[in-house]
Amino acid sequence: MQVIRAVGREAAAKKYDLLSAMMAHGLAGDKHRQRLVLRLMALITTRYNWQRDELTIGQREIARLWCVDERTVKREMAKLRALGWIEIKQQGARGRVSVLGLNLERILLDTKAEWENIGPDFVTRLTGAAPESVSNVVPLHRAEPVAAEGVWGEAQARLAAEDRALFDAWFAGLAEAGVRDGCLTLFAPTRFHASYVETHLLERLRIAVQRSDGSIVKLRVLGP
Template sequence: MLYPKPIGRSAAARKYDLLTAMGAFALSQDKSRQRLILRLMTLITARYNWSRDELAVGQREIARLWAIQERTVKREMARLRGMGWLVVKRQGARGRVTEYGLDIERVLDDTRPAWAAVGPDFELRLDGRESAAVVPLPVRGLVAPPELGDGKEWSLAQAVLHAEDPAVYGAWLRALVRGERAGGRLTLTAPSRFHAAYVQTHFIPRLLAACQSVDDSVAQVAVVA
């Protein structure tokens, strides 16, 4: 498996996926391993340069971030190197800190057992099989605006979503059908389990914002198959 480098378009999603995999895996481990991985995740979030695959931070700064002593930093960094998650790219010398890289492929291989706990869409995405499972047809020309005849919140929200992004609307949101409305909870039905999982993962904030823009009593949107 060759995981795309988390830069450029969709980089944010890939970064979140990687951190999610690490977090889910950590939660399945003992307390010592949990603490180690949490420390690495914090260091990555604070100081890792994704575009250059570079982590160049002094032990004193790491100790301050992790709220531990420097000798403990040495031990923890050695453990991370032993796991293969961190790789020394340039050894530190006088006046220069050691530069590390992140072996993303090794991280993903090690965390694979925990992917199922996140969800089937997550497994498909990290396995590189997402595109094989569902390939949305390209939108040719303009997607026709939705009908507003029934005047219900979902019909009105569809018009908002279409106006914001016709391509995304045509590929993922047009197929959603209004289901039950129980108080502030609106349920939408997707044509497949994968479609539902993908929309639930990637578009719920957008769906909720669109629904609330036409009906402020909508507090939650759920997508099911």
Template sequence: MFSTRPVGRGASARKYDLLTALGTYALSQSKHDQRRALRLMTLITARYNWARDELAVGQREIAQLWSVDERTVKREMAMFRAKGWLVVKRQGARGRVTQYGLGIDTLLEDTSTTWGCVGPDFELRMGQGTAEPDVVPLPVRGVVAPPDVSSGAEWSLAQALLHAEDPGTYASWIAALTRAERAGGRLTLRAPSRFHAAYVQTHLAGRLLTACQDVDSEVSELRIVT
């Protein structure tokens, strides 16, 4: 999936991909939501520091950029925070403006329904990427129980292997996946949300397929659906 910090090699393309995703999503919405997204896109394009993941602009300057009054700026910025599209990194104080970061994960989740409108290549690039970066598991409290393997199903056995290898990642991303169907060598798993499915497909698909093949050599393909 799209890097949470679009910097480094290929960064320019990833920045345009994010703006494309946001713009395409906006065009599928009402005129009010379209205008709101256009305001954010303009602000990102004009003032966002991608290298530092930072947006630090005063309300007066934003009002001028958007051709609105400062009251409108205050309302719209609050809306972006509420949606999770902007995240406060440092609260403003006397003589210092609020510093924001982009909520890229939320932006991707909210716009994923319209990626296909751009084209299958864009959807593949945004949803799968080209490599499996390191996965940082979410914090896990207490002991993570191993899966029930009494059914003998290939997915239950594979889950047991994955749990033994990395209980944290298992609890965060793998435990919620359920077996949907098996058709020949293709095993289909169901995720609780589109974002969850896209994340697993991007970061864990290879690891999951290997575990499945370790317990059932006839598994040749793994699909993640919602």
């Protein structure tokens, strides 16, 4: 999958591709998903700075745009943060609003199942001709998948469905070591493996785990 960067000569087409993916995802869901996606699309099309990856708008302005009260804005924005679709880049303080950014990779992962609804040309354009590749780094040790149940088992299923190649390379070999005080600890087969996951893939791991159990607020990946 190619992560969309809406810059350069094809910037306009890339923006439409992202919005089209979101639209297809929303239309395939229930009314709650449709409304949430539509509201985010409204923010993107009216206030999002594509070049700087910045969304700067106050809750009062969002409420006016969405035709809702500010409590609804807080609730809906919390949902979008929990999904990983928006991130806080700079926390607001002293009367200044927070600066938000979009996690384009997360949005594309979550909408991928509905790309076919747009058409095979759209799928080809977003996936590219080459096989999926997130990194040129290859793990030094390819561990056999460790069967898991419960929260980690559910999270593994989500990660495998999102990107099978990435799952086989980095997530399949992680073993659950338990949950304590809202922290899930995972063991990796090597220290390099643990370091790479924590450095490059922890956010994707966190979202998969929290979608399985929202009470888990912290993750640790340890090596031998």
